[in-house]
Amino acid sequence: MNTPSRPTTSLADVRQLTYFQIYKTNPSEQHGTIKLFSNGNQQCPIKVGLVAADADENPITLTENEIKQALTLIFYDDGSALGDGYTSSFDKNRFTWTESAIPVKHPHEDEPGLNSKAEASRAAADEPPASIQIITLYVSVTPGSSGRALAARFQVNENLYFTTSPSVHDSEGQGRDGEFDSSVDVLLAEPPFLSAMDFGAASNGVVTGRKVGDSTTYFYWAVEYYLNPKLNGIALPLDSVGSSASVGGKPPAGAFGFYVHGDFFAHVQWGISYYGQPGGTDAESGGLPVPPLYALVAEPTPLDATQNSETSTATITVHAGNCVDRVTTTVHYIGGGSSHGEHDTSPDSDIPYAMYKNCVGQIVGANKSRVVIGILKGNLPRKFTDIPGGTIPDKGSTAMHILDAYGNDHMLSLSYDANADEFTIS
Structure with a gap:
């Protein structure tokens, strides 16, 4: 706020405003326009400049709190208080306002005479007075x-107020086509819809992955898939992700994820998803894994004659023509109740988060304008179990909500086919 030094007085001493304008960028914009997403989150900044004075037109410098006490925004056409989805605040929230990113156009934007009234009345206007005080209000609008x-309306007391609305007779009459007459027209854009291709997927929704971390030491490895959303061909900055839609501008709540098996002969025997917040370098612990999945347990095999043995002796009868040979041989297999010795890691490595820490340990491709979906994949059979140790079924797909930096919520469905080794969004 621009507050020049003035003699000590208060709001109660104000008897008039000698200057009062609402505008977007410059006080010379008598009837300007501003663009905004009508998502209830994004705010557009609107400025108000004023000079308060006593009865003798001596400027009075008000404190910021005094101005906030007296200043409100109203509708220009009828002077009524904001409503119908409009709210204003003196406090800016975390969402970004970039007007060039908002795909809305005034119906008369290309007509040169749109602001002819403003041009005529302000063409020869002087610079704002040196004693001007400027404050910014932030406006948001719901879908x-x-x-x-x-x-704008400035109310000193019950009987003394001033407006920039032409439909309201203020105390001095200067709001009706007078020198205070000014407005900012809010042009709204509905929250945008983005297709799977806008996130970088192929036309069939398949997203290409990239191996990360250590893919040779263990029987499992990690692959990251990058969702790079674009709005009007430009990278879309992101705020947060979760399993449910944002409420009241808060980050989407809840974790999301999937876990699936491949067929017996599939190269990928199982896959478990993980993800990070936009720009974050660690996986969300609540999503790795998503309950009720807790651990992976080795599947017993038919040759599991001894529970904790790593070898078994089997008798095999071989027929060769009319001859029958009885052969005893030793068969090595992976199975049994213990996973020790199956891979070079700790006994708890079949806990998904520990597996993630072993083979990659971070979100490698983190970017503030990107959602990273990782998948842990393994080539040895494992069953999914909950905390008590019971077997749980696959969860083949999940919903994800993305809150972008402009306050728009986007929903995607994520799924993974282990047989085809394909990650798909829709």
Whole structure:
């Protein structure tokens, strides 16, 4: 806020405003426009400049709190208080406002005479007075609302107030086509819909993956899949991800994930997803794994004659023509109740998060404009179990909500086919 030094007085001493304008960028914009996503989260900044004065037109410098006490935004057309999905605040939230990213166009934007009134009335206007005080208000609008023009109202007390709205007779009459007459027209864009291809997927929704970390030491490895959303061909900055839609501007709540098996002859015997927040370098622990999955347990084999043995002796009868040979041989297999010695790692390595830490340990391709979905994959049979040790079925797909930096919520369905080794979004 721009507050020049002035004699000590207060709001109660104000008897008039000698200057009062609402605008987007410059006070010379008598009737400007501003673009905004109507998602209830994004805020557009609107400025108000004023000069308060006593009865003799001596400027009075108000404190920021005094201005906030007296200043509100109203609708320009009828002077009514904000409503119909419109709210304003003196506090900026975390969402980004980049007007060039908002795909909305004023119906008369290309007509040179749109702001002819402003051009005529302000063409020879002087610079704002040196004693001007400027404050910014932040406006947000919920989905389904209509674009409207906004004005400002400054109320000193019950009987003394000033507006920039032409439909309201303020105390001095200067709000009706007078020198205070000004507005900012809010042009709204509905939250955008992004297709799978806007996130970088192929036309069939398949996303190409990239191996990361150590893919040779263990019987499992990690692959990252990058969702790089674009809005109007430009990288879309992101806020957060979760399993449910954002409420009240909060990050999407809940973890998401999937875990699936491949067929007996598939190269990928099982896959378990993980993910990180945009720009984050560690996997969300709540999503690795998503309950009720807790651990992977080795599947017993038919040759498991001794529970904890790593070898077994089997008798095999071989027929060769009319001759019958009885052969005793030793068969090595993977199975039994213990996983010791099956891979070079600790006994708890069949806990998905520990497996992730072993083979990769971080989100390698982290980027603030990217959602990274990782999949742990293994080539040895394992069953999925919950904390008590019971076997649980596959979860082949999951929903993910993405909150972008502009406050828009996007929903995607994620699925993985272990047989085809394909990760798909839709």
